[in-house]
Every structure is written in structure tokens, then in C-alpha cells.
Amino acid sequence: MFEKILIANRGEIALRIHRACKEMGISTVAVHSTADADAMHVRLADESVCLGPASAKDSYLNIPAIVSAATITGADAVHPGYGFLSEEASFASILEEHGFTFIGPSAEHIKLMGDKVAAKAAVEENGVPIVPGSKGALETAADARKAADQIGYPVLIKAAGGGGGRGMQVVHKADEVEEAYRLARTEAKASFKNDAVYMEKFLGKPRHIEVQVFSDGQGGAVHLGERDCSLQRRHQKVLEEARSPALNADARETIGMIAADAVRRIGYRNAGTIEFLYEDGEFYFIEMNTRLQVEHPVTEMITGIDIVREQIRIAAGATLSFKQSDVTFDGHAIECRITAEHPQTFVPSPGRITDYHPPGGMSVRVDSGLYAGYEIPPHYDSLVAKLVVHGSNRNECLMRLRRSLAEFVIGGIQTTIPLHAKIIENQDFINGDYDIHWLERFVAQETERN
Secondary structure (H helix, E strand, O other): OOOOEOOOOOOOHHHHHHHHHHHOOOOOEEEEEEEHHOOHHHHHEEEEEEEEEEHHHHOOOOOHHHHHHHHHHOOOEEEOOOOOOOOOOOHHHHHHOOOOOEOOOHHHHHHHHOOOOHHHHHHOOOOOEEEEEEOOOOHHHHHHHHHHHHHHHOEEEEEOOOHHHHHHHHOOOHHHHHHHHHHHHHHHHHOOOOEEEEEEOOOOOOOOEEEEEEEEOOEEEEEEEEEEEEEEEOEEEEEEEEEOOOOOOHHHHHHHHHHHHHHHOOOOOEEEEEEEEEEEEEEEEEEHHHHHHHHHHHHHHHHHHOHHHHHHHOOOOOOOOOOOOHHOOOOOOEEEEEEOOOOOOEOOEEEEOOEEEEOOOOEEEEOOOOOOOOOOOOOOOOOEEEEEEOOOHHHHHHHHHHHHHHHOOEEEOOOOHHHHHHHHHOOHHHHOOOOOOHHHHHHHHHHHOO
């Protein structure tokens, strides 16, 4: 087992990794920018190293600085968390070349799944259902027009090398294809330095269902059930729950085993998430995330499995500590992503925390690096806390979540706590009747009312 792990991230996920390490008896190294010198994970870690200025490119994306930090502190391994360099294949390769273990999959699998076209082909070969679409990248606007005519409108043009909703254009009719193709390529080039795009059938009212998988690269592979991540704004998840209110037992078991079998067949190692669109009883592969997900706590709450701990074990060369038959699902869990934004306009709201009182009680978990007096820097993602609540069933979970949101105090800044409180009071959400477009409609309606 590792003696010392460098945490190549910040915020709540850095603190989450630190906690797992300490519970395993592993020393931690926190790296940080000048803006994060007072961050909670920096205060708690055994050692800390400043990477550089506030800008992410000069700090959290600075590979030479991270390698140097790992070297001077004598770290054995590096955990990338999510975001930043977590899905950068070159980062994994460079670490391995310098004698450090990357806590995640191989660089080859990161690269494979980072290319959406190649990923789609790879999973299709291994039995995973895919969205009807182009056979590969679209070289010209004429290729795009031909593909759209074959697939049937509406279609979605997507960046091959990206995510987060960038490089995506919906096309409803033939005379929109050329412009959408040009815009998608331009945005893809600007965002990902790769202008390759492909095309998929655009689904009207799908849900976003993802399956948590784990594989040890030694023949062991399991799934830890699904998460419903359909509540999104601008392709960014806002609230997630496990298990999905839209699936029955047969659908869950089927897609879970398909996902687990796929990662076993490709020789994948460590944690991963296979994301699907789900509509009219059918699953369609979107992408595979080769990292820890923001929403992993909801899976931990219903399975009792520490996903970060298992990541570390597998990276150290161990086999999975459990079989599929050992995985049981207990009750229901919901995660609210609390961001430092105005709850209606979503204008970022960095600043000093004047008051901080997280909710507590039975089956309530708050993952956050906040504390009274902490200054939220304006340079990074606006996520400041994750409120995760568990109940014996969905109704109990919702009741506990209402209570917890009412207790949650974050003073000095604007947060999206009021938005989450409104969402969970809405009858559609209570009924589990929502899709990936629901939240944007809901926000628009709330804006009109106010």
C-alpha cells in the first residue's frame, strides 16, 4: 500500500480524498495555488506545496509543478480527483514515467474514452447500446448533411474530444446543417484544440442515467448501480439521485451488467462511469468518464462502499475487495450541488463566508471545504458544497432533504440553496417525472414569476 499520496486537486474533492487517505493510514500532500493557501484540505494535509499563481493553468494544470511537488515530498502516488488533469492521458503517462502511480485508469483507456468517436466504437464492440449516429468524424459539411438525412432530424453535432456541453449544436432541419457544423467545429477547436465533430440522433425527452463501474484490470469487474443525473442546466448537473425513479429492476440489472461486462472486456482498471441517455425503455451510450464523479457520494450512500478507498486499493495493485453478489442497494439518496451563484440569475458569487452551519442528523452528509472566514476565490468552478441525504425510500429521503436544506446556512455569499428547495417541492420532481430539459424549463418559469 502507498505511504504518501499527493492530491492534485482543490475544494471539496481534495478534502474527500484526504479523508479517505487518513482512514487508510496514508500521509497526504496538498498542492494549491496562491488563492487556495487557506483552503481546508491544505490546512489538514500532512504537507502542502504551492504550485503557482491563482490561474489554473499556472497551478492545478501545471504538470511540471505537480511532478516536482510529488518528487520533493516523496509521494508514491497521485490522485487527480475530478476536473483539471483527471482525464488528461499525458498527465497519467508522465507520472508513470517519473515513478509515481496514477490513481485512475491507464493513459491508453483515458485517451480512448476521451475521443468520443473511438469510445463509441469501442463500447459498441463490447455490447453497449449506442445512439444512432455517424460512423466516425464528419470531415465536411456535405458529410454532415448526408449523415443527418440518414439518421433523421433532429440531430446533434458534437465535439469528438470534449464534454461539458461545449462544441454541441442541435439541428432541426436540413438548411441548418452547414451553419451548425461550422459553429460546432469552431467551438470544439477553441475549447479542446480538436475540431473533429460527429453526429447523433437528438432525443427529445431523454433522462440522463449513468452506471458506476469498477474494474481491477485483473478480471474483476462490478457495477454499483445507476444514478439519475437528468436535472441539468446548460449540460451541467445540478441534482443527482440513486436509484433512478424511472427504471424498474429488470432495466437496472440489464444495463448494470452490460456496463460491468464492457469494462471487463476492455481491460479497464479503477473506477469509471458509463453515461447513457434513456428514453422509451431504451439506453443509448453517451460517453465514459474515466475518473471519480462529482456525484459519487449518492452511490456510496446506497451501497456502503467507499469508492475513493477502493480506487486507492486497486491503484496499489489489489483486486476488487468485493464481488457483484456482495453489492447490495439500500434505500435512496439524493445529492444537491450547492454553488456560489445567485439562485435565479446564476451570476457567480465569490467572497468571504461570514456564517457557516451545515445540516446534520441521521443519514445527512455534507462534502465541503467551507468554514466561517474562508474566502471563496473567483478563479475556479463555483461548486462549494454537496449536500447528500439518504432515506429508506425516496419519500423519506425527500423529507430529510427538505429539512436539511432549511438548516443549511452559508452566509456572506449567494448560493443555490433556495433553488434546490424549490426544485424538491415541485410536483413533477416529487413524482420523479422529469427529463434532461426539465430544469431549464423550470428555471425559465421561475424567472418569469419573479
